Each structure stands twice: as structure tokens, then as C-alpha cells.
Amino acid sequence: MHYIVFDLEFNQDFSSFQEQNTIIKRSKYPFEIIQIGAIKLDLDFNTIAIFNRYVKPTIYSKVNSFITELTGITTEQLLIQEPFFEVYNAYIEFIGNTESIFCIWGMSDIKELFRSVDYYKLDPNPLPKMFINLQPYASKHLNISEKKLLGLQNAIEMLNIPITYNFHNALYDAYYTAEIFKKIYTSSIQPKLYDPSYIKIRPIQRKKQIDYDSLIQQFRKMYGRDMTEEEQEIIKLAYKMGKTHQFLK
CATH class of the missing domain: 3.30.420.10 (Ribonuclease H-like superfamily/Ribonuclease H)
Structure with missing residues (x-):
């Protein structure tokens, strides 16, 4: 051998x-x-x-x-x-x-x-x-x-x-x-x-959902007031854009 x-x-x-x-x-x-x-x-x-x-x-x-x-x-x-x-x-x-x-x-x-x-x-x-x-x-x-x-x-x-x-x-x-x-x-x-045909199966990860209610609640605490509907939409949009990392330098 x-x-x-x-x-x-x-x-x-x-x-x-x-x-x-x-x-x-x-x-x-x-x-x-x-x-x-x-x-x-x-x-x-x-x-x-x-x-x-x-x-x-x-x-x-x-x-x-x-x-x-x-x-x-x-x-x-x-x-x-x-x-x-x-x-x-x-x-x-x-x-x-x-x-x-x-x-x-x-x-x-x-x-x-x-x-x-x-x-x-x-x-x-x-x-x-x-x-x-x-x-x-x-x-x-x-x-x-x-x-x-x-x-x-x-x-x-x-x-x-x-x-x-x-x-x-x-x-x-x-x-x-x-x-x-x-x-x-x-x-x-x-x-x-060694098995050349083997493909490692990765576990399917559960898709995570954003808890927007908690996100808006956090801003209420930070500013000590309710957020208007327009402000809430801006916060949600900014959060989504931030997750894409497209503005990182």
C-alpha cells in the first residue's frame, strides 16, 4: 500500500x-x-x-x-x-x-x-x-x-x-x-x-422578518413622541436600504 x-x-x-x-x-x-x-x-x-x-x-x-x-x-x-x-x-x-x-x-x-x-x-x-x-x-x-x-x-x-x-x-x-x-x-x-458526486446539503434557514412595530416603537422612545405615518415609512425605507450595504464606503 x-x-x-x-x-x-x-x-x-x-x-x-x-x-x-x-x-x-x-x-x-x-x-x-x-x-x-x-x-x-x-x-x-x-x-x-x-x-x-x-x-x-x-x-x-x-x-x-x-x-x-x-x-x-x-x-x-x-x-x-x-x-x-x-x-x-x-x-x-x-x-x-x-x-x-x-x-x-x-x-x-x-x-x-x-x-x-x-x-x-x-x-x-x-x-x-x-x-x-x-x-x-x-x-x-x-x-x-x-x-x-x-x-x-x-x-x-x-x-x-x-x-x-x-x-x-x-x-x-x-x-x-x-x-x-x-x-x-x-x-x-x-x-x-471520497465520493466526487457528493453534494453537501445545507439546512434551509427560516426567512427572517423585520419587526417594524418594534422598530417604530424604538424611535418613539428615542424622540419621546409618536411618529407620523410619513416618518414611519421613511424609517422603514431607510432600514431596508441600510441592510443592502450599498452605501458603505
């Missing part, structure tokens, strides 16, 4: 769609994966293989300037790479046939990986079915509320793991995630089954 510790870098630039549509349905398009980095560990946490591939874009024709500034990845660098389906096949070969567990920092990477596989109509079956999200376990290890999820760099610093590479590089971030895994691992860290 192996652990596949992986990280992704994404791009999204709607101004550079390769597909020319009159109306762009943005929710249809995933964040485009432009780098996959992974470390394969055995059960004793020894590194037995490394994967690092950049991806030629096919959805967006250029890398967003913010992404370039963050990751150092440029459009020119990616144009000479292979497209996603080629890199995905190489990634599957890297993972191999041995039973494996994905290890990730946060849920976004695994979600976008499966989303991209679905978008390109590729076979997701060779991917590991089980995963460990190390982010909440790191918070627990550091005696921080599991609801307070740390960024990767903050966790590395708090765990006193040496910083030897830049962050926001898929391979280096996978390396740091692997180092965290080694540092915090206990038998209580158990993998979970």
Missing part, C-alpha cells in the same frame, strides 16, 4: 477562453490544472517516487497574471507541455496498480482533480478511492480548533519544519504536505472514502 501525497496548481482566466461562446456559463468550466506534483510514500513514509508535470492549457489560452505572480508559471512555459489527458495518463502510471491512499492539504485539489477528469471525459477508476485530508489533523495536533484550518506555510512554520523550497509550486507543496504527514501521523488518522 502507498500514500500518494499530491498538490495542484490551477489557472482561471475567463478573458482568454479558447472556446468562443456568446454566453459563457462559467460554472461549466473547472479551474484548469496547470501543474501536478506528487510524492509516493511507502507505509514507513519513505519516498519511493516523485511526479512533477506541467500541463498545456486547453480551456484558457493564457495564464492569469495573478497566477503567474503567485506560482511563477507563465503561459509560454505551458505551451510546450502536453495537454491534460496526456499528463493524466502519466499520473495514473505513476500511481500504479498498488492500493493507494491520496493525502492532501485541504479538499480543493481532490475536488478539482475529479472535476477535471469528468470535464475531459476521462476514466476516474484508476484513481485512489480513499483519501486523508491532513489540514484539520494538523490543527488538532497543534491544539487549535479543527474549525480553524491553517494555511500550508503557517502549518510548516508552526511545526518547525525547515523551509527549503518556495511555496505555491505543486511539487514543493506536495513535499511539505508529506513532511507534515510524517510529523503528525498517529493511528487515529484514518482515510475516508
Whole structure:
């Protein structure tokens, strides 16, 4: 059995769609994966293989300037790479046939990986079915509320793991995630089954109604008199407009 510790870098630039549509349905398009980095560990946490591939874009024709500034990845660098389906096949070969567990920092990477596989109509079956999200376990290890999820760099610093590479590089971030895994691992860290079709159902919140009678009564107390009908309408309108936050500076 192996652990596949992986990280992704994404791009999204709607101004550079390769597909020319009159109306762009943005929710249809995933964040485009432009780098996959992974470390394969055995059960004793020894590194037995490394994967690092950049991806030629096919959805967006250029890398967003913010992404370039963050990751150092440029459009020119990616144009000479292979497209996603080629890199995905190489990634599957890297993972191999041995039973494996994905290890990730946060849920976004695994979600976008499966989303991209679905978008390109590729076979997701060779991917590991089980995963460990190390982010909440790191918070627990550091005696921080599991609801307070740390960024990767903050966790590395708090765990006193040496910083030897830049962050926001898929391979280096996978390396740091692997180092965290080694540092915090206990038998209580158990993998979970990943279901890419799962959608979290949020509870329906009861629509709140404004108690205008109490609102007007408060103004009566403030001014020591009854409010005219015109004043009451102005108060109600001002309250509604204030709730939209449109006049905040």
C-alpha cells in the first residue's frame, strides 16, 4: 500500500477562453490544472517516487497574471507541455496498480482533480478511492480548533519544519504536505472514502422578518413622541436600504 501525497496548481482566466461562446456559463468550466506534483510514500513514509508535470492549457489560452505572480508559471512555459489527458495518463502510471491512499492539504485539489477528469471525459477508476485530508489533523495536533484550518506555510512554520523550497509550486507543496504527514501521523488518522458526486446539503434557514412595530416603537422612545405615518415609512425605507450595504464606503 502507498500514500500518494499530491498538490495542484490551477489557472482561471475567463478573458482568454479558447472556446468562443456568446454566453459563457462559467460554472461549466473547472479551474484548469496547470501543474501536478506528487510524492509516493511507502507505509514507513519513505519516498519511493516523485511526479512533477506541467500541463498545456486547453480551456484558457493564457495564464492569469495573478497566477503567474503567485506560482511563477507563465503561459509560454505551458505551451510546450502536453495537454491534460496526456499528463493524466502519466499520473495514473505513476500511481500504479498498488492500493493507494491520496493525502492532501485541504479538499480543493481532490475536488478539482475529479472535476477535471469528468470535464475531459476521462476514466476516474484508476484513481485512489480513499483519501486523508491532513489540514484539520494538523490543527488538532497543534491544539487549535479543527474549525480553524491553517494555511500550508503557517502549518510548516508552526511545526518547525525547515523551509527549503518556495511555496505555491505543486511539487514543493506536495513535499511539505508529506513532511507534515510524517510529523503528525498517529493511528487515529484514518482515510475516508471520497465520493466526487457528493453534494453537501445545507439546512434551509427560516426567512427572517423585520419587526417594524418594534422598530417604530424604538424611535418613539428615542424622540419621546409618536411618529407620523410619513416618518414611519421613511424609517422603514431607510432600514431596508441600510441592510443592502450599498452605501458603505
